[in-house]
Amino acid sequence: MKIATWNVNSLSVRLPQVLAWLEVNPVDALGLQELKLIDDKFPHQAFEEAGYHAACHGQKTYNGVAWLSRSPLSAVVRNIPGFDDEQARIIAASVDSPQGPVRLINGYFVNGQAPGSEKFAYKMRWLQALHDWIKTELATHERLVLVGDFNVAPEDRDSFDPVGLKDTIHHTQEERAHFQALLDLGLTDAFRMFEQPEKSFSWWDYRMLGFQKNRGLRIDHILVSQALQDSVSACSIDRAPRKNSQPSDHTPVVVTLG
DNA sequence: ATGACGGTGTGGCACCGA
Numbered sequence A: 001m002k003i004a005t006w007n008v009n010s011l012s013v014r015l016p017q018v019l020a021w022l023e024v025n026p027v028d029a030l031g032l033q034e035l036k037l038i039d040d041k042f043p044h045q046a047f048e049e050a051g052y053h054a055a056c057h058g059q060k061t062y063n064g065v066a067w068l069s070r071s072p073l074s075a076v077v078r079n080i081p082g083f084d085d086e087q088a089r090i091i092a093a094s095v096d097s098p099q100g101p102v103r104l105i106n107g108y109f110v111n112g113q114a115p116g117s118e119k120f121a122y123k124m125r126w127l128q129a130l131h132d133w134i135k136t137e138l139a140t141h142e143r144l145v146l147v148g149d150f151n152v153a154p155e156d157r158d159s160f161d162p163v164g165l166k167d168t169i170h171h172t173q174e175e176r177a178h179f180q181a182l183l184d185l186g187l188t189d190a191f192r193m194f195e196q197p198e199k200s201f202s203w204w205d206y207r208m209l210g211f212q213k214n215r216g217l218r219i220d221h222i223l224v225s226q227a228l229q230d231s232v233s234a235c236s237i238d239r240a241p242r243k244n245s246q247p248s249d250h251t252p253v254v255v256t257l258g
Numbered sequence B: 001a002t003g004a005c006g007g008t009g010t011g012g013c014a015c016c017g018a
Helices: A011-024 A044-047 A118-140 A171-185
Strands: A004-006 A029-033 A054-055 A066-067 A075-080 A090-097 A098-107 A144-149 A218-225 A234-238 A253-257
Touching: A004 A098, A004 A218, A011 A029, A011 A044, A011 A098, A029 A098, A029 A144, A054 A090, A066 A090, A066 A098, A098 A118, A118 A144, A118 A171, A171 A234, A218 A234, A218 A253
Parallel strands: A004 A029, A098 A144
Antiparallel strands: A004 A253, A029 A066, A054 A066, A075 A090, A090 A098, A144 A218, A234 A253
16 A cells, blocks of 8 residues: 655646656555645546545645545544644545555644744644644554654754754754654654665755755655554655656655555 | 745735745
8 A cells, every 4th residue: 555645835736747646656545735725626526537536625825635545535534623723734534455444644734934933833732732633543543644744854864954954944843842742652754764865855945946956855754653664665755746847846755555 | 134936816016835
């Protein structure tokens, strides 16, 4: 089973690229972030024709998340239960696999702008609420995958300039402590289960030739629960879509189970 | 210190992202 995550930065603009990527990479499930469209404009038919079920949680202009899946999606949850949030950042769903059910959780984590800002405070509250909810999810779904745009570079090696960007957004100790708290629930960063090229990133700034100079961050992640860890056989970042014309600034991450 | 690029929505730009 292959599960992927991709921040597409507007599904309206990126739909042809998503469909093209799925033809080459027919993953079982794909979590999308930053749809930037309302549910009424979600392209259900295009994905259906590509062989995917879909569940979306859209919003105008900003945010918006969705799951695509070859098998039906059930028990869909939108946003973090009990956490009042005007922004559409979470969608969770369950799928069946031959090895057993898998709980799929997809998040577009808060950016946070800068430490000390109101947006950073919201990021901290959001991360705490996510942690507490994931803990309860794990109690009822032991085979769980948490994917998405985490907007956190977990370690210095996940940044092109850990010295120059020390304590700036994505790099602060507070954000990294929240990432660690998720790992402490028994989740594992699938990408780091394997030997990886140095300077592996999943996002590059559109400006200043960021991608060409590999000035990027690894902020898109796939975390797997303890019950799934032994079945993880691969995890990689696919840089290819970043070379497209009109690319998203993020590129997909893919994990293989079994 | 600023803006650079790209998307959205509004309207001839401002805003947000990371």
